[in-house]
Amino acid sequence: xxxxxAAVTTxxxxxxxxxxxxxxxxxxxxxxxxxxxxxxxxxxxxxAAAIGAPWIAGVDPMQSDxxxxxxxxxxxxxxxxxxxxxxxxxxxxxxxxISMQAGVLSIxxxxxxxVPLGLIAGFYRGALDQAIMRLTDAWLAFPFxxxxxxxxxxxxxxxxxxxxxIGLGATPTYIRLxxxxxxxxxxxxxxxxxxxxxxGDLRLMARxxxxxxASSLLVQATISIPIAIIAEAVLSFLGLGVQPPAPSWGTMxxxxxQFLETAPWMAWWPGLAIFLLTLSxxxxxxxxxxxxxxxxx
Amino acid sequence: MFEFLVRRGAISVVTLFVISVVVFTGVRxxxxxxxxxxxxxxxxxxxxxxxxEKYGLGDPIPVQYLRxxxxxxxxxxxxxxxxxxxxxxxxxxxxxITIELAFLSLLIAVSIAIPAGVLAAVRRNTLWDMLASGxxxxxxxxxxxxxxxxxxxxxSVQLGWLPASGFVPIWENPLDNLRRMVMPAxxxxxxxxxxxxxxxxxSMIEVLSADYIRTAYSKGLASRAVIFRxxxxxxxxxxxxxxxxxxxxxxxxAVVTEQIFVxxxxxxxxxESVFTRxxxxxxxxxxxxxxxxxxxxxxxxxxxxxxNPRIRIxxxxxxx
Numbered sequence: 001x002x003x004x005x006a007a008v009t010t011x012x013x014x015x016x017x018x019x020x021x022x023x024x025x026x027x028x029x030x031x032x033x034x035x036x037x038x039x040x041x042x043x044x045x046x047x048a049a050a051i052g053a054p055w056i057a058g059v060d061p062m063q064s065d066x067x068x069x070x071x072x073x074x075x076x077x078x079x080x081x082x083x084x085x086x087x088x089x090x091x092x093x094x095x096x097x098i099s100m101q102a103g104v105l106s107i108x109x110x111x112x113x114x115v116p117l118g119l120i121a122g123f124y125r126g127a128l129d130q131a132i133m134r135l136t137d138a139w140l141a142f143p144f145x146x147x148x149x150x151x152x153x154x155x156x157x158x159x160x161x162x163x164x165x166i167g168l169g170a171t172p173t174y175i176r177l178x179x180x181x182x183x184x185x186x187x188x189x190x191x192x193x194x195x196x197x198x199x200g201d202l203r204l205m206a207r208x209x210x211x212x213x214a215s216s217l218l219v220q221a222t223i224s225i226p227i228a229i230i231a232e233a234v235l236s237f238l239g240l241g242v243q244p245p246a247p248s249w250g251t252m253x254x255x256x257x258q259f260l261e262t263a264p265w266m267a268w269w270p271g272l273a274i275f276l277l278t279l280s281x282x283x284x285x286x287x288x289x290x291x292x293x294x295x296x297x
Numbered sequence: 298m299f300e301f302l303v304r305r306g307a308i309s310v311v312t313l314f315v316i317s318v319v320v321f322t323g324v325r326x327x328x329x330x331x332x333x334x335x336x337x338x339x340x341x342x343x344x345x346x347x348x349x350e351k352y353g354l355g356d357p358i359p360v361q362y363l364r365x366x367x368x369x370x371x372x373x374x375x376x377x378x379x380x381x382x383x384x385x386x387x388x389x390x391x392x393x394i395t396i397e398l399a400f401l402s403l404l405i406a407v408s409i410a411i412p413a414g415v416l417a418a419v420r421r422n423t424l425w426d427m428l429a430s431g432x433x434x435x436x437x438x439x440x441x442x443x444x445x446x447x448x449x450x451x452x453s454v455q456l457g458w459l460p461a462s463g464f465v466p467i468w469e470n471p472l473d474n475l476r477r478m479v480m481p482a483x484x485x486x487x488x489x490x491x492x493x494x495x496x497x498x499x500s501m502i503e504v505l506s507a508d509y510i511r512t513a514y515s516k517g518l519a520s521r522a523v524i525f526r527x528x529x530x531x532x533x534x535x536x537x538x539x540x541x542x543x544x545x546x547x548x549x550x551a552v553v554t555e556q557i558f559v560x561x562x563x564x565x566x567x568x569e570s571v572f573t574r575x576x577x578x579x580x581x582x583x584x585x586x587x588x589x590x591x592x593x594x595x596x597x598x599x600x601x602x603x604x605n606p607r608i609r610i611x612x613x614x615x616x617x
């Protein structure tokens with residue numbers, strides 16, 4: 001057996017145990033952070049509700065019933081009914097799907113646009129870097145909601161457009177973050193070593209730089225997703241996102257505002273759902289950050 | 298120092314230029330003929346043509362851009378389609394209301410966040426720290442528009458202590474003005490307080506582990522003196538930067554808060570202009586918001602470099 005083949009075999013033998021120790025470390029960490037574990041479980045429950053909405057909700061979230069207008073919570077309607085006699089529980093459950101979709105897809109878009117731009121800027125430096133960063137500065141100068149409002153004005157209000165607007169609003173953060181990470185990673189010995197061995201730019205970026213910055217990007221995603229979920233709710237609340245009668249937490253709160261005196265439960269549940277989901281995301285994200293990024297925060 | 302100011306200033310000028318191009322193109326991407334919109338619904342073909350001629354809408358795009366920028370630099374952002382009022386004067390009448398709201402919420406945020414952040418850092422890993430960090434997490438997670446609705450539900454509907462909406466100018470009745478502004482300002486200040494508290498705690502912890510703090514202790518200073526005279530002052534420097542970067546979030550928050558509490562400020566103007574498809578107003582409002590964000594952060598960076606000489610040597614405080 002040649003020395004290099006021996007090395008490969010040893011590495012292959014060690015890989016599972018390294019994986020095992022990482023899992024063990026995760027488990028030890030998890031036991032020290034019960035709040036993060038609870039957060040992660042609640043997020044998973046919301047994901048399950050989003051996927052299983054048709055089965056969990058029971059009744060049609062858009063079915064109005066004039067005999068059931070603004071009824072207080074009861075056994076038949078645990079969250080009460082709204083101004084059109086629709087079941088609030090069913091609408092909150094279906095709203096999970098819209099919130100999750102907007103929250104996750106918008107950040108996926110932000111990563112898909114922002115990471116390549118940040119990679120190029122950080123990797124090639126020079127004039128291209130300057131051009132991208134000046135664009136990013138200008139981009140960042142538009143407050144998130146103002147940018148989203150501007151884009152929705154141009155494209156028209158809908159869930160898809162709101163998702164795109166939120167994603168574009170979050171993009172500059174990813175350009176900046178990726179660029180900063182690339183600047184420090186590209187100078188590392190293993191990247192320089194790979195370059196010396198003749199690896200091309202694309203291979204260097206895809207095989208050596210990207211995998212090493214992925215965990216930081218993932219941590220940023222856990223911070224951005226709850227912000228994006230709130231942003232979707234805000235846009236829908238303002239009438240610039242999901243259009244009625246579709247069940248979105250934001251539109252539900254919008255109509256609830258007119259009936260605060262007679263039907264306050266209409267305002268409780270959608271808001272509580274947003275609060276619980278974002279809080280759980282933040283708790284789970286804190287734990288993930290500790291796990292992936294051992295620096296003390 | 299001079300070099301830093303020039304470089305930082307140049308970056309801001311480039312940023313403002315890009316912003317103006319983006320806003321200009323953005324408005325031209327809106328589907329529909331601007332001449333038709335400007336002329337109103339009951340204009341005939343000749344009327345539309347006259348408008349097109351008058352505003353130079355048939356000219357090449359770069360010419361239109363240069364004309365628009367040179368007018369904007371002289372403070373002319375056109376007229377609202379709906380009210381025919383100059384965009385600048387409409388904004389000028391709404392802005393003081395939002396500035397008052399932002400100022401009050403800043404006051405609330407700072408007076409909660411800084412003592413709480415310092416306490417959490419000094420009493421690290423105690424019940425106080427956990428309470429402060431928990432409150433900060435809650436403050437970041439709670440959607441501010443829902444918090445606003447819940448406050449109205451509790452203080453206006455249930456208890457009847459505070460009016461749910463409506464606005465009284467501060468120069469007419471300061472006391473009534475404050476009574477109506479306290480809930481919106483609290484809602485707007487919550488998220489800011491959460492972010493500031495976290496930042497204060499982190500930078501205070503960092504400062505407390507610095508050598509000069511140990512020196513201060515070892516020469517026999519009371520811990521009160523060390524914390525108040527040495528630690529807090531130094532730990533607040535990064536907090537000021539965060540404050541500048543949070544101006545954008547404050548602006549977004551004002552849009553929502555003013556909508557809920559029916560405060561007739563700048564934020565409400567933005568939403569109204571979008572719904573009435575008042576494009577010159579949308580264009581002006583977005584341009585003003587983005588430009589003031591750039592200028593505020595320029596001021597923050599410059600004042601920061603005056604406070605902290607290390608930055609002038611290393612280049613711009615933010616990576617660029």
